[in-house]
Every structure is written in structure tokens, then in C-alpha cells.
Amino acid sequence: MTKLFKVAKFEYTRNVFTKRFWVALLLVPLLFILFSLISTFISFKSVDTRPVGLIDRAGIITQAQKLKEKPGGLFEIQIEFVPFTDENAAKKSQFGGGTSRLYHYPGRLHYKL
Numbered sequence: 001m002t003k004l005f006k007v008a009k010f011e012y013t014r015n016v017f018t019k020r021f022w023v024a025l026l027l028v029p030l031l032f033i034l035f036s037l038i039s040t041f042i043s044f045k046s047v048d049t050r051p052v053g054l055i056d057r058a059g060i061i062t063q064a065q066k067l068k069e070k071p072g073g074l075f076e077i078q079i080e081f082v083p084f085t086d087e088n089a090a091k092k093s094q095f096g097g098g099t100s101r102l103y104h105y106p107g108r109l110h111y112k113l
Contacts (some may be wrong), residue, residue, distance in 0.1 A: 051082045054084065054105075055085075055087060058108070082099055
């Protein structure tokens with residue numbers, strides 16, 4: 001049993017006291033943090049904050065949206081919803097660059113069970 005501990009101690013000291021071990025020990029967590037920050041930055045910058053068109057014939061959304069003057073946090077993103085009464089005006093706004101997307105809630109929804 002003592003020979004086993006001698007061999008384990010030899011292998012441990014042989015590997016731990018190398019430059020390669022310490023570089024890998026410090027570099028792997030730093031690379032993990034760096035890649036996490038890069039992916040967070042890219043996903044944050046890829047959010048489309050242009051206004052969104054909304055046709056609500058069903059009356060689901062009844063209150064107007066109140067936007068803050070300035071968002072509070074770093075990841076607090078505000079997207080404005082622009083109400084439209086007809087589809088033609090909404091599509092013109094979307095294709096003209098005024099809105100990025102268009103959500104249409106029809107007046108009646110029929111479900112079959």
C-alpha cells in the first residue's frame with residue numbers, strides 16, 4: 001500500500017509542478033467566461049427593438065402600453081406596440097420600415113373539438 005502512495009505522490013508532483021498544468025488550470029475558466037460574455041453580447045445586440053404592429057379585432061389587448069422614458073437595467077428592452085385598425089395600413093407600415101413585425105388577432109376564433 002505504501003508503494004501505491006509513493007507512485008501517486010510522484011505522479012501528482014510530476015504533473016502539478018509543470019507550466020502546462022498551471023496555464024491550463026487558469027486558462028480554461030477564463031476562456032469559458034470569455035465565450036459566455038461574447039455570446040451574451042451578440043445575443044443582446046441582435047434583439048430587434050423596432051416597433052411592432054398590432055391589429056386587435058378580438059379586443060384581447062385593451063390597455064395602451066406605457067413606455068418608460070429610459071430603460072432601467074442593462075437587459076431591460078422596451079418594444080413599442082403600434083395599434084392599427086386595418087390590415088392595409090399595417091402592411092404599408094411594415095413594408096415601409098415603420099414596424100418590424102405584425103400581429104393580427106382576428107375577431108372570432110372558432111375551435112373544433
